[in-house]
Amino acid sequence: MRERGGEQILLVDDNPTNLQVLFKTLEGSGYRLLAARDGESALYTAKRARPALILLDVMMPGMDGFEVCERLKSDPETADIVIIFLSALTDSQSKVHGLAIGGVDYIAKPFQADEVLARVRTHIKLQRLERELARRNSELEDENRRILNAVDEGIFGLDIAGRVSSMNARASALTGWRQSDAVGEEVWGLNLFPGDDAMNESLKLLCKAGVSLRKNHVKVRHREGTVIHAALSGSARAEGGAVLVLRDIGEWLANQKALEEARGEMDKQRQHLAHIERLSTGGEMAAGIAHEVNQPLTAVSNYARVAQRLIANFPEEQRAKLDDVMTKIGVQAERASAVIQRMRSYVKKPSGAKSVISLNNLLEDVLSLAEVDSKMSGARVVLKGAADLPTIHCDEVQIQQVALNLVRNAMESTAAANSNRPVEVITYFNSKIAGFKVRDFGLGLSPEIEEQLFSPFVTSKEGGMGIGLSVSQSIVQAHGGDIRHEHNPGGGAVFCCEFPVYHESE
Known part of the structure; x- marks a missing residue:
């Protein structure tokens, strides 16, 4: 199966015959082949061409393959090049040393062409997968960063010691802390909750013991001294540390206040309307009240006239009758007063x-x-x-x-x-x-x-x-x-x- 990646492979060997064999082995496999016959040439070519893989001979005059590998791995520009050693040294110590300094494989000389081609293909494929994985991880990180910066909540990432490890743009806007200033600082050291020792203790329990935290309303101090009203929640992360989320509820609180004021106004209007209805009902009942009140008042008048006649002729024996008449006057007057009082209580605005x-x-x-x-x-x-x-x-x-x-x-x-x-x-x-x-x-x-x-x-x-x-x-x-x-x-x-x-x- 022909490789189509077009990756460059650098062949390094001081023996021309070995180089020729390697060229024939890899020729036609879809790779672009480069060659070097000593360590200095290998370093120069690697720095300039940035090959994907180097087949590196160990035993070379001057700079050997191990030193070439060490120098390549110490340079950030060439550190990610895959290195496979080729050597007649087959002892375990040499192999372990080659792998320890950054080689990924070790092929003993004399080598088999099929073995070399198979190992090259395997490591090229692994490199492709690693690069694809790194690219995908970078894309995911960028996407996560965009998502975090798009949400309306301020989000802090905290390590197990309570230090800020990350924060989104909204967290910076809510608190006034720039990410460059806040990262590495203990979250309670940012003075977001001044004087609230209980909150700071809750944050420590969140980070160190994983105790979840939720507050419907907290006051958060902005770095410039202003105060915002926020809802707060915190949860532990599986890998340790925690995530702290702040949501600005200032607008919601203002809406709630406006709603309460509207309810109060509506209640006043309802009472006013109820008062109008009671007055209307009272008006309808006015005629009946007049009729009902008139009866006891007429009786009061009649009893009063009788009392006057009795008083005019005031013999001792009629005192009992006079007392009875006056008692009836009082009863009827109280009855009239009770009717009027009930109506006054009903019509009165509550x-x-x-x-x-x-x-x-x-x-x-x-x-x-x-x-x-x-x-x-x-x-x-x-x-x-x-x-x-x-x-x-x-x-x-x-x-x-x-x-x-x-x-x-x-x-x-x-x-x-x-x-x-x-x-x-x-x-x-x-x-x-x-x-x-x-x-x-x-x-x-x-x-x-x-x-x-x-x-x-x-x-x-x-x-x-x-x-x-x-x-x-x-x-x-x-x-x-x-x-x-x-x-x-x-x-x-x-x-x-x-x-x-x-x-x-x-």
Whole structure:
């Protein structure tokens, strides 16, 4: 098989006959052949032509083959030339010496042509593979370097002693340390985490013991004194040492802050919208309130006139009756005050503060607020409270608004359907949630309304604003809960509100 590499081979021998035999042996094998008859000529030719391989005679006058090899290997320009010794010296000591000073093979004279050709081919092929491997390794190193410099994370390579062995361009940009200055320095000596002794100890454990390191947020000191916010991770390398990765999270933190501010603004807007809805509901209830308040106030007036007549004729025996009348005046006045106070509490803009409350107690207050509507519409409301109901953590006024909105909707649907069955408000719980459902036996919801039930400005009530359920949903979800609609098998609708159970450890 003909070699096609075209490599140059230098033949060195002081015997012309041996040179001629070597030429005939390698001629036609695809190599370019050069010749030298002494050590000085061999060094000159090797320096100038840079052959891939030298067949070098050992026993030559003046400079022998061993000295030629030593001088070639000591010169960086010729050190990688493959050298095969040719010699009549067949003792082990000579062979060992030749291999020790840089030769790759040793062929004894007299040699066989086939053996010489086979060994030359083998070593030329090995040299090709080595060069190809070196080229490929260089390409891979370049590619790895390009990849490391392209990533957005700063990457440090650390040896087992914690010294920086490598770093990419991003690491230099984040810390202000040039690679030429940082390589060879202990990473804790770069003062990236000033005053943070725990971090420096963690870095030592990472490098020396392979203990992984991960921090979601650390402050990294730039060489010029500025501080950057970064996420940090470190992992051990199989060959020893570690890799330290820094990722700049300054922009992410700024976005998080902006998001929190937006959430705060949205919460303010939600409270404002909820306040508008409560005022709207309060306006609708104003007529009923006036009617309800008027009754006890009329009674107060009548009892007062009776008292005046009794006082005008103030015999001793009528004092008991006078006491009874005055007591009734007080009861009715307190009743009027209670109605007004409940409405003031409902319409009042909430502070946003949350407290631990019982759903049963909250719903009892809501049903008291709905008493006016109940009398006007004729729809009754009953509370079925679960025993041992766990507490929830909420804004009481906001949850009252949700419950009152659902109860009033249920009463209107019940009245419109002329149903004599009461609206049921039922509390329930499991290990994780506490909730209540408002069930009516009214008209129910049309499919069109049901599809977009919690969307703003969608309503089935004539003159309604269509924001009650939308606001209710936002309030419940802001409390970490859920609100949903179900069909009542007996006709009508069921709305369920659920909230996380409050635990004292929270």
